[in-house]
Amino acid sequence: MRSKAFPDPVRRGFDAGRIGGRRRHCDWTVTCGHLAKHFRWDENLFMADAAPWSRLRSEIYSLIGRNPKSNRLVPAFAELDSPHHVLDIGCGPGAAVRAAAPLVAAAVGLDRSEAMVEIARRRSHEFANVEFVVGGAEQLPFPDASFDRVWTIHAFHHWEDQAAGIAETLRVLRPNGRFLVIESETRGSHGLNRASAVRLAERLRAVGFVEASVTKPHRQLVVTGVAAE
Numbered sequence: 001m002r003s004k005a006f007p008d009p010v011r012r013g014f015d016a017g018r019i020g021g022r023r024r025h026c027d028w029t030v031t032c033g034h035l036a037k038h039f040r041w042d043e044n045l046f047m048a049d050a051a052p053w054s055r056l057r058s059e060i061y062s063l064i065g066r067n068p069k070s071n072r073l074v075p076a077f078a079e080l081d082s083p084h085h086v087l088d089i090g091c092g093p094g095a096a097v098r099a100a101a102p103l104v105a106a107a108v109g110l111d112r113s114e115a116m117v118e119i120a121r122r123r124s125h126e127f128a129n130v131e132f133v134v135g136g137a138e139q140l141p142f143p144d145a146s147f148d149r150v151w152t153i154h155a156f157h158h159w160e161d162q163a164a165g166i167a168e169t170l171r172v173l174r175p176n177g178r179f180l181v182i183e184s185e186t187r188g189s190h191g192l193n194r195a196s197a198v199r200l201a202e203r204l205r206a207v208g209f210v211e212a213s214v215t216k217p218h219r220q221l222v223v224t225g226v227a228a229e
């Protein structure tokens with residue numbers, strides 16, 4: 001059986017039925033490449049317990065062609081600067097927030113999963129300028145013009161209402177601030193391909209970002225929108 005080729009922890013992690021010790025309902029199925037033939041996962045992977053996600057992220061990302069280091073690469077993608085206030089939407093266990101923290105004035109991670117936020121807080125005690133908040137991209141709990149950088153890593157494709165999330169992102173960005181959507185390149189729905197990345201850049205321009213571009217550093221597709229001065 002082909003599934004035997006995958007390491008056991010990965011198989012266990014994708015068995016959504018085992019997360020939290022009881023069977024859970026699967027809302028959707030991953031459709032990235034051959035992985036979908038072997039595993040089913042669902043939003044409960046993020047909502048119920050952050051530990052499986054945290055443990056399996058790099059193994060899963062290696063298997064499906066995502067860059068397992070994407071969290072740590074954020075400082076390079078986002079061109080951070082010491083006065084910056086930054087926001088990670090869909091921060092998960094908070095690794096990108098911690099990578100950014102030493103380089104900026106304040107780093108905030110937001111995730112709709114309380115379990116993710118809890119584990120992110122536990123792992124970030126030593127950072128005085130870091131905060132984690134439970135909330136959704138579609139209704140950001142921050143005042144207008146709060147952040148110089150907003151990014152979302154392998155999470156944009158999960159947003160229920162991307163139009164609302166993009167509008168909210170533009171609202172909380174400061175003049176000349178940047179929004180980065182970081183996704184793997186995929187033909188499936190769990191990422192972007194060249195064409196959908198270009199369409200996303202067009203959407204960003206259409207709602208008020210003055211510039212939007214697509215780049216592909218480190219095996220990631222990055223769509224960057226720049227807010228008006």
Ligand SMILES: C[S@@+](CC[C@H](N)C(=O)[O-])C[C@H]1O[C@@H](n2cnc3c(N)ncnc32)[C@H](O)[C@@H]1O
Pocket residue numbers: 046047057071089090091092093110111112113116135136137138152153154155158159160
């Ligand atoms: C695939 S995980 C990625 C987590 C982290 N960015 C990483 O790369 O390890 C997606 C995360 O996005 C969060 N998420 C999905 N939709 C969201 C939304 N609309 N608002 C806030 N968080 C969201 C999920 O709870 C989950 O923690």
